[in-house]
Amino acid sequence: MGSYPRLQPRPYVSILHQRVRSSDGRFAGRLKLRGPFLRYAGDPAAGSSAPRPRASLSAVPLPPLSFARIRPALAGGRTRRLLLGAVLGVAYALLVIYHVGLTVVGAPPSTATLVLANGAVALWVGGAGWLLSEYIGRRGFNPVRALWTPLVAAALGLVLATLLVALTGGPAVIDLKTGVPDGFASVTQVVGVALVEAAVALVLLFSLRTLVLFKRTAVSVRNWRILVGAMAAASLALLGTAPTDLVNENFLHIVLLVFAVGAMVLNAFRLSWIVYLPFRQKMLTLGLCLGLIVALAYLLQLRYVEGGIALGPGSDFGPDLDLDLTLTAVFSQPLSQFVMMVFAFGILYASTAVLSLLFHLPTAAALQQKTGEMEALQALARLSGEVFDRDRLVDTIAGAPVEAGVAQAAWLALIDAGSGSLAPKITAALGLTPVQIKAMTDVERLALDALAAKAPLLLQQAPADHRIRARPGDGIGSLLVLPLTAHGEHLGALFATRAVAEGFEEDDVDALATFAGQAALALNNADLFAERIERERLEGELAIAREVQRRLLPQRLPQSEKVRLSAVSLPAEEVCGDYYDVVEINDACLGIIVGDVSGKGTSAAFYMAELKGIFQSASRLTSSPAEFLRRANEALAGSLGKTAFITAVYGVLDTEAERFTLARAGHCPTALARADGSVELLRAGGLGLGLDRGPLFAHALKEQTVSLAPGDTFVLYSDGLVETRNRAGEEYGYERLAAALARHHRLTPDPLRDALLRDLQQFAGHDVWDDDLTIVVVQWAGTPVPSSTNGLPGTAAATAGAG
Amino acid sequence: MSSFSVSFRSTAPERGVCILDIKGELDAHTASELEAAFQRCLTDGHPRIVVHGSDLQYISSAGLGVFMAYIEEVREQGGDIKIAALQPRVYNVFDLLGFPVLFDITPTEAEAVEKFESEAA
Numbered sequence: 014m015g016s017y018p019r020l021q022p023r024p025y026v027s028i029l030h031q032r033v034r035s036s037d038g039r040f041a042g043r044l045k046l047r048g049p050f051l052r053y054a055g056d057p058a059a060g061s062s063a064p065r066p067r068a069s070l071s072a073v074p075l076p077p078l079s080f081a082r083i084r085p086a087l088a089g090g091r092t093r094r095l096l097l098g099a100v101l102g103v104a105y106a107l108l109v110i111y112h113v114g115l116t117v118v119g120a121p122p123s124t125a126t127l128v129l130a131n132g133a134v135a136l137w138v139g140g141a142g143w144l145l146s147e148y149i150g151r152r153g154f155n156p157v158r159a160l161w162t163p164l165v166a167a168a169l170g171l172v173l174a175t176l177l178v179a180l181t182g183g184p185a186v187i188d189l190k191t192g193v194p195d196g197f198a199s200v201t202q203v204v205g206v207a208l209v210e211a212a213v214a215l216v217l218l219f220s221l222r223t224l225v226l227f228k229r230t231a232v233s234v235r236n237w238r239i240l241v242g243a244m245a246a247a248s249l250a251l252l253g254t255a256p257t258d259l260v261n262e263n264f265l266h267i268v269l270l271v272f273a274v275g276a277m278v279l280n281a282f283r284l285s286w287i288v289y290l291p292f293r294q295k296m297l298t299l300g301l302c303l304g305l306i307v308a309l310a311y312l313l314q315l316r317y318v319e320g321g322i323a324l325g326p327g328s329d330f331g332p333d334l335d336l337d338l339t340l341t342a343v344f345s346q347p348l349s350q351f352v353m354m355v356f357a358f359g360i361l362y363a364s365t366a367v368l369s370l371l372f373h374l375p376t377a378a379a380l381q382q383k384t385g386e387m388e389a390l391q392a393l394a395r396l397s398g399e400v401f402d403r404d405r406l407v408d409t410i411a412g413a414p415v416e417a418g419v420a421q422a423a424w425l426a427l428i429d430a431g432s433g434s435l436a437p438k439i440t441a442a443l444g445l446t447p448v449q450i451k452a453m454t455d456v457e458r459l460a461l462d463a464l465a466a467k468a469p470l471l472l473q474q475a476p477a478d479h480r481i482r483a484r485p486g487d488g489i490g491s492l493l494v495l496p497l498t499a500h501g502e503h504l505g506a507l508f509a510t511r512a513v514a515e516g517f518e519e520d521d522v523d524a525l526a527t528f529a530g531q532a533a534l535a536l537n538n539a540d541l542f543a544e545r546i547e548r549e550r551l552e553g554e555l556a557i558a559r560e561v562q563r564r565l566l567p568q569r570l571p572q573s574e575k576v577r578l579s580a581v582s583l584p585a586e587e588v589c590g591d592y593y594d595v596v597e598i599n600d601a602c603l604g605i606i607v608g609d610v611s612g613k614g615t616s617a618a619f620y621m622a623e624l625k626g627i628f629q630s631a632s633r634l635t636s637s638p639a640e641f642l643r644r645a646n647e648a649l650a651g652s653l654g655k656t657a658f659i660t661a662v663y664g665v666l667d668t669e670a671e672r673f674t675l676a677r678a679g680h681c682p683t684a685l686a687r688a689d690g691s692v693e694l695l696r697a698g699g700l701g702l703g704l705d706r707g708p709l710f711a712h713a714l715k716e717q718t719v720s721l722a723p724g725d726t727f728v729l730y731s732d733g734l735v736e737t738r739n740r741a742g743e744e745y746g747y748e749r750l751a752a753a754l755a756r757h758h759r760l761t762p763d764p765l766r767d768a769l770l771r772d773l774q775q776f777a778g779h780d781v782w783d784d785d786l787t788i789v790v791v792q793w794a795g796t797p798v799p800s801s802t803n804g805l806p807g808t809a810a811a812t813a814g815a816g
Numbered sequence: 817m818s819s820f821s822v823s824f825r826s827t828a829p830e831r832g833v834c835i836l837d838i839k840g841e842l843d844a845h846t847a848s849e850l851e852a853a854f855q856r857c858l859t860d861g862h863p864r865i866v867v868h869g870s871d872l873q874y875i876s877s878a879g880l881g882v883f884m885a886y887i888e889e890v891r892e893q894g895g896d897i898k899i900a901a902l903q904p905r906v907y908n909v910f911d912l913l914g915f916p917v918l919f920d921i922t923p924t925e926a927e928a929v930e931k932f933e934s935e936a937a
Binding site for chain 2: 611655656657658660679681682696698700701704705709712713
């Protein structure tokens, strides 16, 4: 089902209309559901005048329906009703003819005919009732309508009957011996008044039904059916009774009548619809009930027969005749009994309703106010759940008790997690200013006491409490402190105050406590939401930094037949402080640099980017590594702070002169493996970049030149390689590196790089690195002679550093 | 979690040299302790500091940064930070970076103290 936001104690929908749609989307229609439903009101402040029975749900899926199947169903109802109406009209006409016939003949009918005629009347009433029930009570429950409909019907009926009698020349004349009307005027009155009374009775019956069956349970429905059944049975017991027969001589009828009266009493106390009526409606229905009683009583005793006794031609009757004839009885005794029973029930029910309304009136106002308060609190609680803006949320929460009418002033004191203090501070207030509040109450003490007690703290005589500095008359008579905790965490407290002492009832405390629980959750949610947004923002920033840093590393390494390169860089965290790069200084020279920024994270990445900038621009200016590093030191000295420094090793490979010149600014010594398997570490002197701005750096930096022989393999790396520890805490170290290099030096750069990595992984026993790890392999093949390696000669596998 | 400790020792008051015995691993987490120690020496008016490192097992770039952070101020106050008795492995880290160019790093504590005296003279 869709979401029904509020269930409020205003339940008056007995029919719910639901829009449905077939799952193939071709058909849509309305589903009508019957039963007592709680009303789904849109607005808590909406008046109670018009209930809104229509609640539409979108797209409740139905199986695909064929149009052919739908059509007859939709069309059936109306046709059926029309048909029935026609049948009833015809039946009535026949009954009229029958009575006219009787009048003409002037003799009473035989018992068989009587029974038949009464039977026909019974069926006619049944059919009419069925038809009427489709119209009455269809449009949703409304007690006012349920009462003025029969009232109006009764009044109308009265008017019509009076008119009819008046227009046809006065009260009817019935032959008392035969029970047959005397003349056409009388017959007209008979059939007319009977029809009117039957209609009024049916309208009354079905209207009362909506009231009695307001709470539709199996028991209440069964009781109603018993009532209708008993009334019908008691009436039908008179099937063979002629208008002139004495009704109270029919024993069966008496028994059933008593039974029916019992059923009436059983149903007369189904008055639960009264409780929820607002005051005005209670008054209105009270008036309507009184009116109904009067109208029905009048109808009951009405005899359009002069003196209450029918006059026949030439008869002279005294007052001791106990024949009490109504026109309806002349039409059909069972009908008359039925009508009278229905009227009697109407009077009974209206009477009990009047009494109940009277008793409920004094509390109506209070109930309404309470309901209003609860609704307002619920609405505010829901609003709190939807608001994630913390400022708006605290304002809503603090204002809620006042807006709901439960308190005259309210404020919210919250613990600021960031400040480190555990004392709650006033965050929002309504009705009093924070200054006034602080002057009058010890907010911190009260909040902490409430939190410690884990329960609402109620001070009914607030000024008497030592935590309150207010005097009586300052506006704080009673104070309620509600602790706010979510998931076991203390958030603060909500305060509500009334000017009078003993101002909070148990209901108020309960309602506010519930509200406080929801408010705490809403606050918690808002905080979590804010945290989440912050985290995502940070992650977004880191992702950008990582992407930027990844692109700063070379996407592609230059390869040639003489020199082959391979590299890998594995960052420890999201962002890497290691840097390597290769630049073609000119046709002959290749510059290779590996750098390591001290520290990790985003600031290291920024320094690295700066170094790349310097490298890309300045490296082409000189083919002397030391000269380049000196310039780099000058350039970087400004931006690196006192404690940050960068180590770097920079080598220039001259392919024509066939030599490799290196300078080492505080970096790890480059490893060199010769074709014969010997390994040495090239460790010329040099200071880290940024450690000295002046001449010390220049003076300390030394260049080292190596003459190249085919098979010479240089490995430039960062300290992440040698400093990786295994589980025992040992470092990989230079010796192991040299040994591994010696083992694998015959491999071409890519496999060699991978072999070194594998060796390191095997040593460490894991592949999570503490520090950024970078390896660059530079292999000199010399003149293009197929070398004794197991790599493919001349193929250039473009290798980008793995970021 | 790395463990690190700094303890104070001083030569006879008239020599005015403050000796810091550092022990354990000096990295980003523990650097603040050494910083606090340097700071205390400065506020106490003892700018002549010898860091005795025979129990120092490991130093990271953050630890090295601590020395760089205070050396200027210490020298301005007329003192110096000298490092003594480093383990070979740890000394290697300092040496690779070129620290010996910036700081006096001596094999024994006595040599470091002597250097102070010869400077004073």
